[in-house]
Amino acid sequence: MKRFLLIFSSLLIIISGAAAGPIKVVTTTMDMKSIAEMIGGNKVSVQSIATGYQNPHFVDPKPSYIISLSNADLFVTVGLDLETGWSPQLLTSSRNSKIQRGSPGYVDASEGVFLLQVPSSVNRGEGDIHIYGNPHYWLDPLNGKVIARNITNGLERIDPSNKSFYEGNLAIFIGKIDSKLREWTAKMAPFKGSKIIAYHNEWVYFETRFGLQIVDFMEPKPGIPPSPTQLVKVIKEVTANKIKVIISSPYFTTSSSDVVSHQTGAKVLILATSTGAFSNIKNYFDLFDYDIDQLVAALK
Amino acid sequence: MNIQPAFKKKFPVLWLLFVIVFSNKAAAQIDSTSAADSTLLKQIELQMQTNNQTAPRQTRSGISANPDIGVVADFRTSYISQGKKNFDAYLDETEISFQSVVDPYIRADFFVTFGRDPDTHKYGASVEEAYLTTLTLPAKLQLKVGKFREAVGKINPMHPHALPFIDLPNAYVNYFGEEGLNDEGASLSWLLPNKAFYEELIFQATSGASESPTFHRGDNNRFVYLTHLKNSITLSDNATLELGLTGISGPNDSSRNTNIAAADITYKWKPIKLNTYKSLTWQSEFFYSNAKYSANQMSNSFGLYSFVEYQIAKRWFLTGRYDYAQKPYDKNIVEQAYSLSAGWLATEFQKIEFQGKLTNVNTLPGYNEFWLRWIFVIGAHGAHQY
Numbered sequence: 001m002k003r004f005l006l007i008f009s010s011l012l013i014i015i016s017g018a019a020a021g022p023i024k025v026v027t028t029t030m031d032m033k034s035i036a037e038m039i040g041g042n043k044v045s046v047q048s049i050a051t052g053y054q055n056p057h058f059v060d061p062k063p064s065y066i067i068s069l070s071n072a073d074l075f076v077t078v079g080l081d082l083e084t085g086w087s088p089q090l091l092t093s094s095r096n097s098k099i100q101r102g103s104p105g106y107v108d109a110s111e112g113v114f115l116l117q118v119p120s121s122v123n124r125g126e127g128d129i130h131i132y133g134n135p136h137y138w139l140d141p142l143n144g145k146v147i148a149r150n151i152t153n154g155l156e157r158i159d160p161s162n163k164s165f166y167e168g169n170l171a172i173f174i175g176k177i178d179s180k181l182r183e184w185t186a187k188m189a190p191f192k193g194s195k196i197i198a199y200h201n202e203w204v205y206f207e208t209r210f211g212l213q214i215v216d217f218m219e220p221k222p223g224i225p226p227s228p229t230q231l232v233k234v235i236k237e238v239t240a241n242k243i244k245v246i247i248s249s250p251y252f253t254t255s256s257s258d259v260v261s262h263q264t265g266a267k268v269l270i271l272a273t274s275t276g277a278f279s280n281i282k283n284y285f286d287l288f289d290y291d292i293d294q295l296v297a298a299l300k
Numbered sequence: 301m302n303i304q305p306a307f308k309k310k311f312p313v314l315w316l317l318f319v320i321v322f323s324n325k326a327a328a329q330i331d332s333t334s335a336a337d338s339t340l341l342k343q344i345e346l347q348m349q350t351n352n353q354t355a356p357r358q359t360r361s362g363i364s365a366n367p368d369i370g371v372v373a374d375f376r377t378s379y380i381s382q383g384k385k386n387f388d389a390y391l392d393e394t395e396i397s398f399q400s401v402v403d404p405y406i407r408a409d410f411f412v413t414f415g416r417d418p419d420t421h422k423y424g425a426s427v428e429e430a431y432l433t434t435l436t437l438p439a440k441l442q443l444k445v446g447k448f449r450e451a452v453g454k455i456n457p458m459h460p461h462a463l464p465f466i467d468l469p470n471a472y473v474n475y476f477g478e479e480g481l482n483d484e485g486a487s488l489s490w491l492l493p494n495k496a497f498y499e500e501l502i503f504q505a506t507s508g509a510s511e512s513p514t515f516h517r518g519d520n521n522r523f524v525y526l527t528h529l530k531n532s533i534t535l536s537d538n539a540t541l542e543l544g545l546t547g548i549s550g551p552n553d554s555s556r557n558t559n560i561a562a563a564d565i566t567y568k569w570k571p572i573k574l575n576t577y578k579s580l581t582w583q584s585e586f587f588y589s590n591a592k593y594s595a596n597q598m599s600n601s602f603g604l605y606s607f608v609e610y611q612i613a614k615r616w617f618l619t620g621r622y623d624y625a626q627k628p629y630d631k632n633i634v635e636q637a638y639s640l641s642a643g644w645l646a647t648e649f650q651k652i653e654f655q656g657k658l659t660n661v662n663t664l665p666g667y668n669e670f671w672l673r674w675i676f677v678i679g680a681h682g683a684h685q686y
Contacts, residue, residue, distance in 0.1 A: 063498035
């Protein structure tokens with residue numbers, strides 16, 4: 001019996017020892033990872049499931065992600081229905097009760113975000129519409145503050161002893177967003193009202209924040225590949241409005257945008273939709289630095 | 301992060317107040333930020349003063365306690381180069397799914413199907429799957445209880461509409477039937493503590509009441525037992541390799557035992573950046589069966605299939621498959637088949653597939669089959685297994 005107790009207590013020590021160390025955070029996207037790292041500092045180790053150059057709607061639920069999720073203390077999702085095709089299955093397979101929806105370790109970063117393009121009715125005849133509203137909200141830097149608040153709350157729920165540390169980092173993050181927003185807004189000010197074309201409907205928050213006007217999309221409906229009829233329509237719109245730029249993302253092919261560009265002279269810009277889209281975009285702030293610099297250069 | 305640690309440590313409240321005040325001031329100084337933006341900023345700052353998750357300021361649509369409901373229909377036409385009635389058109393199967401988390405501890409998945417009986421041509425309903433899955437068992441265990449498709453390799457756990465071909469491989473049908481190994485029972489799976497790659501061990505005990513040609517419930521209490529070891533190795537961001545081993549043992553219709561050993565190997569390549577445009581899957585399964593029919597009558601047989609699916613464009617898929625199958629009751633009867641299928645996916649909710657298949661049996665004349673199927677989905681439809 002004594003020996004059994006000794007083995008049992010040793011096992012408990014090993015298990016509790018294994019649980020020590022930084023808080024393990026798994027995020028669905030790189031932007032959530034970047035913000036979680038800025039809030040959590042050296043108290044967290046963060047891993048993102050999707051890369052920055054990957055379409056976040058279509059991530060293959062590889063079993064290796066289940067390993068990360070099964071050991072996670074905190075799970076951060078962009079939420080709404082952005083990851084609906086892959087993240088629920090991974091969460092169920094993780095067998096990790098700490099990070100299931102409703103548990104302290106589950107963070108829906110969209111909580112509190114003022115959503116745009118919320119549909120009044122849902123009909124798939126309109127393409128891949130999002131029932132809760134457009135989910136690409138992180139592309140407005142002000143929403144970065146809401147994301148950061150939600151992540152801070154999550155970290156404080158599971159690690160209350162470091163609350164002041166997280167609050168301090170949150171305050172720094174917010175201060176930096178405010179200061180950078182001033183800089184970004186000033187850079188974009190001369191181009192307020194500029195008309196552009198986008199490949200997919202994922203820029204509405206960016207467009208609204210920086211005063212751009214997306215006239216049309218290369219996709220005739222969200223998720224539907226560009227058709228010849230749509231290309232003709234876009235070419236006419238580009239010519240009529242003297243549009244200089246077609247914006248797209250790293251995970252879409254440029255063949256149809258190139259056709260429009262060739263016919264009209266408009267420039268095709270591959271912008272970053274996430275941190276890590278290109279090697280020089282290391283964090284959430286770099287994302288806007290990159291996109292705004294690219295746009296300013298193209299719209300001049 | 302450039303935090304001033306000493307200052308922060310001594311005066312955390314002052315520091316926080318300073319940053320918040322500064323943030324507000326800085327926000328107010330953004331000349332080109334409109335009045336609406338200032339209001340939004342104030343709302344966000346207000347939210348920041350609370351420690352709980354902020355409440356949504358908009359009513360979000362679609363919030364309901366109802367389960368996710370989806371309907372998948374599979375309409376087919378088929379032709380076979382033998383027999384009197386060799387052309388047919390029919391709604392092969394309609395699947396209605398209800399899926400939801402039950403409470404913090406379990407989730408439930410129901411799949412009810414309506415299919416046409418090939419002999420009577422009448423439609424009937426059946427429960428394809430109905431099971432609960434635990435969410436909170438300790439030690440990385442997960443329990444599944446109910447009626448479910450069993451963990452034999454790769455094809456059996458999948459619903460037929462998710463496969464890249466219309467018929468099922470000959471060897472698979474010989475051992476498990478058109479409906480697959482799908483029984484009532486319990487399944488316990490354990491995620492092994494392997495940090496190098498994904499490793500899952502599954503043990504299942506089922507009643508053996510399925511329509512599979514191999515196993516039979518009979519009059520006694522003997523169950524069908526299955527063990528599956530799944531290994532998934534990430535080779536790179538773009539490629540994975542999965543290796544699986546399965547062992548099944550259960551009573552057959554002679555009230556003696558049939559044992560099946562199976563192995564599966566799957567290589568998947570999908571460029572992570574353009575993953576909706578190009579992909580390649582090479583998948584093979586091997587089956588070896590040992591069936592005892594009486595004290596001195598035993599049959600050993602072997603079968604396999606191997607297919608390559610290549611995505612040539614965003615909407616187009618091509619699949620080639622080879623089947624080899626010895627009949628389980630007589631290994632001297634050997635079937636070999638060659639299939640080619642093409643699929644066009646309009647969206648994630650609709651696909652049209654065409655398949656041609658040439659079958660040679662060493663004891664009979666060969667024959668050809670062709671199918672065309674149109675699969676369409678409405679409502680919610682969860683992700684399929686990777």
